[in-house]
Amino acid sequence: MSGSFLDKVYDVKGAEATRALYDDWSDSYEAEVAESGYATPGRAAQALAAVMPDKSAPVLDFGCGTGLFGQALRRAGFTQIDGVDLSAEMLEHARAKDVYTTLAQIAADAPVHNGGDYAAIAAVGVIGAGAAPLSVLDTLFDALAPNALICFSFNDHTLEDPAFEARVQALVSDGRALQIRRDYGDHFPKLKLNSVIYILQKT
Ligand SMILES: C[S@@+](CC[C@H](N)C(=O)[O-])C[C@H]1O[C@@H](n2cnc3c(N)ncnc32)[C@H](O)[C@@H]1O
Known part of the structure; x- marks a missing residue:
């Protein structure tokens, strides 16, 4: 049914329920978000490309989902893209796209593996209502x-x-970004x- 997961996703709470929802949504996710004109991945990629002249630098797509x-x-x-996600079923769709160097399933509270190796870490459509908590921003930033x-x-x-915008502005006003x-x-x-x-640079 059109719109069925988008109607539910903003009410999901907790990592296990989030993972289960995205597992169930994986086969119809792309059709449903396309129907609503999902624009954020394209906008974010253009924004990152504009500030990263070296497109061979490694990028982590955190919460990569189906790979959009x-x-x-x-x-x-960009040519070196790794992806991680909570949902094995979303990752199966990402794997089929053949755009990632590596893909891995992760636990919700896991530290970022080799986070310091990336020129950029991205979390597009991942933090906030319907997905990961605000604490994930700190986890990624610290990595x-x-x-x-x-x-x-x-x-x-x-x-x-x-709290979301305040957390970003605190990183900036504290001089960390x-x-x-x-x-x-x-x-x-x-x-x-x-x-x-948002694109922030760690100081
Ligand atoms: C709305 S989808 C976005 C997927 C993709 N980035 C896109 O823009 O199409 C959110 C994704 O974040 C993943 N996710 C949610 N919480 C997460 C967490 N704590 N760690 C890693 N992935 C998470 C979900 O499994 C889902 O694939």
Whole structure:
């Protein structure tokens, strides 16, 4: 049924329920988000490409799902993309796309494996309402090497909780990060839902 998982996803709570929902959604995820005009992966890949001249630098797609952001990164010229996700079923679809160097299933609270090796870690459509908690932003940020980038999005539902934007601005005002980009635009344009794409550089 059209819209069935998008209707449910923003109410899901906890890692196990999140993993189970994405396992169940995996076969129809791409058709459903395409129907709503899912724009954030393409916008985020363009934003990252604009600030990363070296497209052979390694990028981690955290919460890669079925691989839509990996595909967008490939189209933007990136060549070394690893993906990780909670959901084995979402990962099966990502594997079939053949755009990732490595793919791995991870536990919700796992530290980032070799996080310091990445020029950029991305979490597109991953942190906030319907997926991972805000603490994941700190986990990813802590894993970055100095000068590396983190690229992530918060949709309008997530931004209703001021803690998300406040956490980003605290990283900047504490001097731990430079805000390189903050772009507000389409997320699901057919649902009139937007997202902010952030790119921060660790100092
Ligand atoms: C809305 S989908 C986005 C997938 C992909 N990034 C995209 O833009 O199409 C959210 C993904 O995050 C994954 N996820 C949720 N919580 C996670 C966590 N704590 N660690 C890793 N992946 C997580 C889900 O399994 C799901 O595949």
